[in-house]
Amino acid sequence: MATYSTAEKKQTAIVIVIVTKKGESMARKLDEIVRLAEATDLQVVGSFTQNVKDFNKSTVIGSGKVQEIVEFLESNPVDLAIVDYKLTGSQISNLSNAFSTRVIDRVGLILDIFAKRAKTNEAKLQVKLAQNIYLLPKLRDVKETSNKYGGAGVGMRGPGETKLELDRRRLEKEIDFLKKEIQKIKSQRQVGRREREKTGIKKVALVGYTNAGKSSLLNALTKENIYVQDKYFATLDTTSRKLFLNGQNVILTDTVGFISELPHELVDSFTSTLEEAKQADLILHVVDPTATSQDGKELYYEESMRVTNQVLDDIGATKNRLTVYNKCDLITQRKQLSENEVYVSAKTKEGFDELKEKMTSML
Ligand SMILES: Nc1nc2c(ncn2[C@@H]2O[C@H](COP(=O)(O)OP(=O)(O)OP(=O)(O)O)[C@@H](O)[C@H]2O)c(=O)[nH]1
Ligand SMILES: [Mg+2]
Numbered sequence: 001m002a003t004y005s006t007a008e009k010k011q012t013a014i015v016i017v018i019v020t021k022k023g024e025s026m027a028r029k030l031d032e033i034v035r036l037a038e039a040t041d042l043q044v045v046g047s048f049t050q051n052v053k054d055f056n057k058s059t060v061i062g063s064g065k066v067q068e069i070v071e072f073l074e075s076n077p078v079d080l081a082i083v084d085y086k087l088t089g090s091q092i093s094n095l096s097n098a099f100s101t102r103v104i105d106r107v108g109l110i111l112d113i114f115a116k117r118a119k120t121n122e123a124k125l126q127v128k129l130a131q132n133i134y135l136l137p138k139l140r141d142v143k144e145t146s147n148k149y150g151g152a153g154v155g156m157r158g159p160g161e162t163k164l165e166l167d168r169r170r171l172e173k174e175i176d177f178l179k180k181e182i183q184k185i186k187s188q189r190q191v192g193r194r195e196r197e198k199t200g201i202k203k204v205a206l207v208g209y210t211n212a213g214k215s216s217l218l219n220a221l222t223k224e225n226i227y228v229q230d231k232y233f234a235t236l237d238t239t240s241r242k243l244f245l246n247g248q249n250v251i252l253t254d255t256v257g258f259i260s261e262l263p264h265e266l267v268d269s270f271t272s273t274l275e276e277a278k279q280a281d282l283i284l285h286v287v288d289p290t291a292t293s294q295d296g297k298e299l300y301y302e303e304s305m306r307v308t309n310q311v312l313d314d315i316g317a318t319k320n321r322l323t324v325y326n327k328c329d330l331i332t333q334r335k336q337l338s339e340n341e342v343y344v345s346a347k348t349k350e351g352f353d354e355l356k357e358k359m360t361s362m363l
Contacts, residue, residue: 011079013037014046016069018060018085026051027293028300032260033084033106035211039232040113042080046072058094060085066098073099082109086261089141096145103145107134107263113232114266122185129178130265132171139168182269193279202250202363204243205277207312208286209304210257213326215239216346217286218254232257238276246360253280260307267311278317282362285309289325320362324355 015033019026026049037044050065059066060083069081080102083095087105095103104112111131118124135142196203206214210232219228222241240253253276267274277283285308291301305323312321322340329345337343342358344351 010041010043012045013042013080013082014048014069014072014076014078015044016061016065016081016083016085017047017049018052018083019049020052020055025293025298025300025303027298028303029084031293031300033082033109035232036106036109036113036259037082040109040116042082045076045078048072058091059098060087060091060095066095070098073101077101080104082106089138092138093141093145096149100149102149106261107265110259110263110266122182125178125182125185126266126269129175129182130263130269132175132178133265133268134263136168136171136175139171186275189275196251202248202281203253203276203279204250204282204284204359204363205253205255205280206284206286207255207277207317208257208308209288209291209301210259212257212286212288212304213346214257214286215254217284217324217326217344218252220346220349221352222252232259240276245356245363248360248363250359250363253277258304258308258311260303262307262311267314271315274311274315274317277312278315280317280319282359283312283317283319283321284359285312285321285323287323287325288327290327290330322355322358322362 015030015037017026017030017033019029030047030049034044034047048061048065048069050061052061054062056062073081078101081095081099082104084106086107087095087103092103092105111127111134114123114127115131118127206218208214211230215228218239218241222243238253238255240251243250243252255274255277256270285305287301287305289301291304292299309321312318320340322342325337325341325343326346328334328343328350329348334343340358340362342351342355344355
């Protein structure tokens, strides 16, 4: 029988970050893609950046940059090249051939993290659906390159059998099946929700960018013990707990974190999870104000707030929003807050009284 070392060697990767729009922060994007890679246990050994002006249709990045990366890889071979961009199947295949290594894009990487984290049946079905929708238009190219450069590991992991062996028809059939299964769970949820509605208990949802501290806040407010990690996308499943708030019980729900360019495949698949936010009477938008560049000059969290608000608008969650600046134990400078904003710390519980007061008055 084969034996496995417990200290398994990490897969290595390079990241390639592309800025195409004015005002996009290269530093923020680089930080984020490295954190995403680490969230799926990859070791990033090199990074490349490019401001793309003349968009190259076949490789996105210019031929000079491709050459620079090829030369790097000749002396530093890696398991995977991650491109922080949404690529077509043929772009993945062109870059794989140029680099002689497997290539995945931002969406593929995020889907892989979700596949790794999914625990409940519902989350697994949702991730698998998203993976299949992502894979379908790329099937031929991905099949070809994975035969050449290996198909196991990051970007290929799925709950269950590998999808690369499935032909298009089977993939489409599976997509239909998954949609139906998810619909069934959704209906069950609706029943449960209606039951809860009859009791008249108000619902509060914790939403926000990944790693903002949503689960930590749920734990601290309700004395629960939900999985908290300094890793992107620690939570995929919604968890609801009762919270006693100035004389009334409310239900507090933790939700999946957001990220910029959240793959639409995931937004579509996770609608029933995101539905919790939509149905809430009050949304606590949790923000990590420590998310800044190393010199503190670039406020990355402003971009994350914009992203979160955009997703909430997109899913039609138009209810009351209270902005909760968490991790205030870590910051020295505070800004002037408006009515619907509060500083708290899930760690020290500072600001909890004020948070609860505001929640009560907004419900
Ligand atoms: N210092 C400090 N750290 C905090 C605080 N709240 C959360 N953290 C840390 O921030 C990290 C992320 O916390 P989580 O609660 O997992 O964040 P989340 O928003 O649920 O993240 P996802 O589930 O990945 O979307 C963990 O390492 C926490 O220990 C806080 O108030 N102060
Ligand atoms: Mg969480």
